[in-house]
Amino acid sequence: MASMNVQHRPESPASSDPLRRAEAGPWVIELLPACAYEARYVALQSAVGFAFDSQRGVHAIGSDRIRPFDAAPNGLAFVPAGCDVFSQSCAGGEYLRVLRNDGVALANAHAFNNLIDPHAISLAQRMRKAFLQASPDDDWEAWAQAMVERVSADRASPAVPGSMTPRRLRLLDEYIDAGLDEAISVQTMANLLELSEGYFMRAFAAATGKSPHSYLIDRRIARARALLRDPQQRLADIAQACGFASQAHMATTFRQRLGVSPGQMRR
Numbered sequence: 001m002a003s004m005n006v007q008h009r010p011e012s013p014a015s016s017d018p019l020r021r022a023e024a025g026p027w028v029i030e031l032l033p034a035c036a037y038e039a040r041y042v043a044l045q046s047a048v049g050f051a052f053d054s055q056r057g058v059h060a061i062g063s064d065r066i067r068p069f070d071a072a073p074n075g076l077a078f079v080p081a082g083c084d085v086f087s088q089s090c091a092g093g094e095y096l097r098v099l100r101n102d103g104v105a106l107a108n109a110h111a112f113n114n115l116i117d118p119h120a121i122s123l124a125q126r127m128r129k130a131f132l133q134a135s136p137d138d139d140w141e142a143w144a145q146a147m148v149e150r151v152s153a154d155r156a157s158p159a160v161p162g163s164m165t166p167r168r169l170r171l172l173d174e175y176i177d178a179g180l181d182e183a184i185s186v187q188t189m190a191n192l193l194e195l196s197e198g199y200f201m202r203a204f205a206a207a208t209g210k211s212p213h214s215y216l217i218d219r220r221i222a223r224a225r226a227l228l229r230d231p232q233q234r235l236a237d238i239a240q241a242c243g244f245a246s247q248a249h250m251a252t253t254f255r256q257r258l259g260v261s262p263g264q265m266r267r
Contacts, residue, residue, distance in 0.1 A: 017034070017229075022130075022140050023140075024144060025141040025144075026101055027098060027100060027140065027141060027144035028101045031095075031128060032095040032096075033094060034091070034093045034226075035091075036092055037087070042083070042084055043079050045101075046100065047099045048078055048097070048106070048148055048151055049076070049079070049098075049113075050075070050077070050096040050121075050124040051071045051073065051093055052073065052124065052128070053073055054072065054170075055071040055095075056070050056071070056089060057087065057091075058087075058088050059087040060084070060087075061079065061111045062083045062084055062085075069113075072116065076116070076117050077112065077113035077114070077115070078106075078112055078113075078151045080105070080109055081105055108152065115150075116206070117150050121209045121210075123143055123146055126143065127143055127147075130143075132258055133258075163199070171192065180219060181241050181243050182243060183243065184243070186201060186213060200212070220242045220244060221253065221254065221257055224238050224239070224241075224242045224244075224254075228262055250262060
């Protein structure tokens with residue numbers, strides 16, 4: 001997925017995560033929740049986007065031809081000002097956007113997505129933590145500027161999927177999501193895709209910027225965050241349903257990845 005204007009995103013149900021927004025200097029930074037959406041607009045300003053999750057649907061970016069899309073997790077995206085955008089997904093995914101609010105165009109002139117950049121991944125995770133748990137040390141303006149620099153015209157190009165094709169990533173997502181309440185080994189994931197374990201680990205890291213184990217943890221956290229929206233669900237039951245060893249293990253993982261505990265996120 002490339003990007004979307006918030007006013008075109010359907011209202012989230014009351015139980016879903018809110019849209020979070022920060023303004024710093026000439027920058028607007030937004031954290032869009034994972035939910036179904038349909039967006040159709042002409043981009044009024046350039047936007048840098050980052051997809052935390054796998055996302056699938058149909059889109060038309062700078063074209064009148066609607067095509068299926070598969071956005072890789074941890075993929076960086078760019079939409080220039082004036083670009084016609086249509087994007088639709090029945091599930092969506094958590095998404096970060098960085099825009100200028102002073103009308104100044106960003107350097108890159110071509111729309112793209114699925115760029116895997118380790119520094120951009122680190123920046124996006126830091127900004128998400130700041131949205132969830134603010135700190136006096138937060139420097140939104142510096143983070144926004146650094147994120148924009150990751151899409152400079154002389155280096156930005158979509159990631160080459162190699163062996164981790166969209167079909168294989170989709171098959172892996174479906175397998176993981178169906179078995180999140182159980183232990184899933186890297187060898188099992190490799191066998192599913194008919195790859196050796198070593199080759200699978202290298203190919204997966206190249207395609208997503210993370211190890212298979214780290215990605216599996218991300219999927220467990222995403223499922224747990226969705227279940228936390230139901231106040232009737234006990235934390236211990238959520239931990240078990242998402243494959244964590246215990247409620248304490250889930251809490252530790254949340255603090256490490258998101259900077260907040262499950263109880264804080266629920267509140």
